[in-house]
Amino acid sequence: MSKIQHRNLYREVADRIRDLIEHGDLLPGERISEKHLCETFGVSRTPLREALKVLASEGLVELLPNRGARVVQLTLKMVKDTYDLMGALEGLSGELACQEISDAGIERICELHEKMLSHYHNRELAAYFEVNKQIHEHILTASKNEVLQEMYNNLSQRVKRVRYSKKMTDSFWRQAVEDHENMVAALKKRDGKLLGQILRDHLCNKLEVASLSGVIEDEAKPLRMASY
Amino acid sequence: MSKIQHRNLYREVADRIRDLIEHGDLLPGERISEKHLCETFGVSRTPLREALKVLASEGLVELLPNRGARVVQLTLKMVKDTYDLMGALEGLSGELACQEISDAGIERICELHEKMLSHYHNRELAAYFEVNKQIHEHILTASKNEVLQEMYNNLSQRVKRVRYSKKMTDSFWRQAVEDHENMVAALKKRDGKLLGQILRDHLCNKLEVASLSGVIEDEAKPLRMASY
DNA sequence: TGTGTGAATTTTGAATTCATAATACCTTTT
DNA sequence: AAAAGGTATTATGAATTCAAAATTCACACA
Numbered sequence: 001m002s003k004i005q006h007r008n009l010y011r012e013v014a015d016r017i018r019d020l021i022e023h024g025d026l027l028p029g030e031r032i033s034e035k036h037l038c039e040t041f042g043v044s045r046t047p048l049r050e051a052l053k054v055l056a057s058e059g060l061v062e063l064l065p066n067r068g069a070r071v072v073q074l075t076l077k078m079v080k081d082t083y084d085l086m087g088a089l090e091g092l093s094g095e096l097a098c099q100e101i102s103d104a105g106i107e108r109i110c111e112l113h114e115k116m117l118s119h120y121h122n123r124e125l126a127a128y129f130e131v132n133k134q135i136h137e138h139i140l141t142a143s144k145n146e147v148l149q150e151m152y153n154n155l156s157q158r159v160k161r162v163r164y165s166k167k168m169t170d171s172f173w174r175q176a177v178e179d180h181e182n183m184v185a186a187l188k189k190r191d192g193k194l195l196g197q198i199l200r201d202h203l204c205n206k207l208e209v210a211s212l213s214g215v216i217e218d219e220a221k222p223l224r225m226a227s228y
Numbered sequence: 229m230s231k232i233q234h235r236n237l238y239r240e241v242a243d244r245i246r247d248l249i250e251h252g253d254l255l256p257g258e259r260i261s262e263k264h265l266c267e268t269f270g271v272s273r274t275p276l277r278e279a280l281k282v283l284a285s286e287g288l289v290e291l292l293p294n295r296g297a298r299v300v301q302l303t304l305k306m307v308k309d310t311y312d313l314m315g316a317l318e319g320l321s322g323e324l325a326c327q328e329i330s331d332a333g334i335e336r337i338c339e340l341h342e343k344m345l346s347h348y349h350n351r352e353l354a355a356y357f358e359v360n361k362q363i364h365e366h367i368l369t370a371s372k373n374e375v376l377q378e379m380y381n382n383l384s385q386r387v388k389r390v391r392y393s394k395k396m397t398d399s400f401w402r403q404a405v406e407d408h409e410n411m412v413a414a415l416k417k418r419d420g421k422l423l424g425q426i427l428r429d430h431l432c433n434k435l436e437v438a439s440l441s442g443v444i445e446d447e448a449k450p451l452r453m454a455s456y
Numbered sequence: 457t458g459t460g461t462g463a464a465t466t467t468t469g470a471a472t473t474c475a476t477a478a479t480a481c482c483t484t485t486t
Numbered sequence: 487a488a489a490a491g492g493t494a495t496t497a498t499g500a501a502t503t504c505a506a507a508a509t510t511c512a513c514a515c516a
Contacts (some may be wrong), residue, residue: 008293009500010281034468044501046274049469050281053238057285059378065236066468066507081373088320092312147309150287151379237470262498272471277499294477294498 009047014054016041021060021071022160028073032061059158074162082159087205089152090136094183094199096143098192106187109138113184120177125168132204135180139187139199175203237275242282244269249288249299250388256301260289287386302390310387315433317380318364322411322427324371326420334415337366341412348405353396360432363408367415367427403431 017037020026038048052069055061061069101109112135119128140149179202186195199205245265248254266276280297283289289297329337340363347356368377407430414423427433 008291035466045468046500046502050278053278053282054285057282059375063236067509068468078375081375084320084324084373085317085376085379088316089313092316096312145309145312147287147306147383148313151313151383155375155379263496273498274470274472295479296498 009043010050010054013037013041013043013047014051017051017055018060018157022157024161026071028071028161030071032069032071034068058154072158074159079159079162082155083205086152086155087200087202089148089155090140090202090205091196091200093140093143093145093148093152094186095192095196096145096148097139098187098190098195100144101142101187101190105138105142109135109187110184112138113180116180117177120173132176132180172203179203237271238278238282241265241269241271241275242279245279245283246288246385250385252389254299256299256389258299260297260299262296286382300386302387307387307390310383311433314380314383315428315430317376317383318368318430318433319424319428321368321371321373321376321380322414323420323424324373324376325367326415326418326423328372329370329415329418333366333370337363337415338412340366341408344408345405348401360404360408400431407431 017026026032032052034045034048034052038045041048052061052063056063056069060072062072063069112131116128116131116135119131140152143149179198183195183198183202186198245254254260260280262273262276262280266273269276280289280291284291284297288300290300291297340359344356344359344363347359368380371377407426410426411423411430414426
C-alpha cells in the first residue's frame with residue numbers, strides 16, 4: 001500500500017513549472033505571467049507565487065521586484081561554472097563512495113560498466129549515455145552523503161535544459177571510456193583519493209563549452225534593465 | 229549615492245528569520261508559529277509563509293504539511309556531510325583561484341597570512357579565526373565562480389549556528405598553520421592542483437565531530453512523527 | 457515621424473477571508 | 487483514574503480582495 005501523499009499545492013506547482021522549464025515550454029528570459037500560469041494550472045496566485053519563490057532559490061527562475069518572474073537565462077559562464085562545481089562534487093562522491101560502498105555495490109557498478117562498454121563497442125550513443133548516467137548516479141548514491149546528493153541534483157537540474165551537441169568525436173569518446181576503466185579500477189581498490197581525482201578530471205566535466213548547443217546566451221544578461 | 233533598495237517583504241522577513249536561527253533565538257526542533265512571527269515582524273502571513281518556503285529550500289527550516297514549520301534539527305551526520313562538501317568546494321575554489329587571481333590578489337592574501345601568523349604567535353585565537361576566515365573568503369572570491377560562492381555560502385549558513393569547542397589543541401593549531409603555509413606557497417606558484425589538494429585536506433574541514441558543541445543531536449530525528 | 461506626458465489598464469505585492477486539517481479540551485464510559 | 491470519543495478551538499492551506507507599482511496606450515507637440 002502506498003503512502004498517503006500530503007502534497008501541498010505549491011510543491012505540485014513547482015514540480016510542474018520545473019517540467020515546463022526543462023522541456024523548453026517556458027523559454028529562458030521569457031516573462032512568466034502569473035495569471036496565465038494560474039489559469040493553466042487551475043490554482044490561485046498564492047501557491048503559484050510560493051512555488052516561484054522556491055524555484056528562484058533553486059536558481060531556475062529569477063524574480064524581478066514588481067515585475068514578475070522569468071526563467072533564468074543561462075550564460076556560457078554560468079554553465080561552465082556549474083560544470084566545474086559538479087566536477088568537484090563528483091570527485092567527492094567518488095572519494096566517499098570508496099569508503100562507503102558495499103562489495104555488492106561495486107559489483108553492480110562493474111556490471112553497469114560492462115554494459116556501457118558493450119554500448120560503446122556497438123556505437124549506441126543514446127544507450128551509452130543512459131548507462132553512463134546510471135554509473136555516476138550509483139557512485140553519488142554510494143557516497144551516502146545526502147547533502148551532497150541534494151546539491152548535485154539541484155545543479156544538475158539547473159543545466160538540464162542545455163543539451164550537448166551529440167557529435168561526440170571518436171577520440172573524445174575513447175578518452176571517456178578510458179576514464180571509466182580507471183574509475184572502476186580505483187573503485188575496486190577502494191582508492192578514494194584516486195577515484196576522486198579521476199572523477200574531478202573526467203572529461204565529461206570539462207566539456208568544451210563550444211560544444212554546447214542552442215539555448216545559451218554568450219555574455220551579459222539581456223532584457224532591458226530598470227534602475228535596480 | 230546608494231542604490232534604491234526594492235526589497236520585498238518576504239526577503240526582509242527571510243533575512244530576519246535567518247538571523248533568529250543563527251543567533252539561537254529560534255531553537256532547532258522548535259515549532260515556528262506563523263501567528264507569533266507575524267506579530268513580531270508586523271507583517272501578514274502571506275510574506276511570512278513565502279519566506280518560510282525559501283528558507284526551507286535553503287535547508288534551514290523544514291515544513292511539515294498542515295503542521296507548520298520548524299528549525300532544522302542538525303544531526304551529527306548532517307554536519308559532517310556538510311563539512312565534507314565544504315571541503316570539496318574549498319578545494320575547487322583554490323584550484324580556480326590559482327588560474328584567476330591577480331598578482332595583487334596573491335599579495336593581499338600573503339598580507340593576511342602574515343597577519344594571521346602574528347595572531348598565531350601571540351595566541352590570539354579570536355583574531356586568528358577572523359583573519360583565517362578572511363583568507364578563505366578571499367580565495368573563494370578569487371575563484372570568480374559565482375555558483376560556487378552561492379553554494380558555499382548556503383552550506384556555511386546551514387552550519388553557522390554550530391560552534392566549535394574553542395579549546396583548539398596546540399598540535400591541531402600548529403598543523404592548521406602549516407597547512408596555510410603550504411597553501412600560500414602553492415598559490416604563489418599558482419599550482420592549482422596542489423592548492424586544491426591542500427584545501428580539500430585542510431584539517432579545518434576534517435574537524436573531529438566530537439569537538440562539536442551544544443546544539444547538535446546525535447542520531448535520528450526526534451519529535452513525534454505522524455503518519456507521513 | 458518621432459518623442460514625451462499622463463490617464464487607463466494590467467500586473468504584482470501584501471492583507472484579509474474562507475475552508476480544512478490538526479490540536480486541545482471536555483465529556484462519557486469502564 | 488484512565489481511556490476513548492466527540493466537540494471546540496486553533497493553526498495552516500489556499501482563494502480572494504485591496505493597494506501600489508509597472509506597463510500600455512492615446513494624444514499632444516515638436
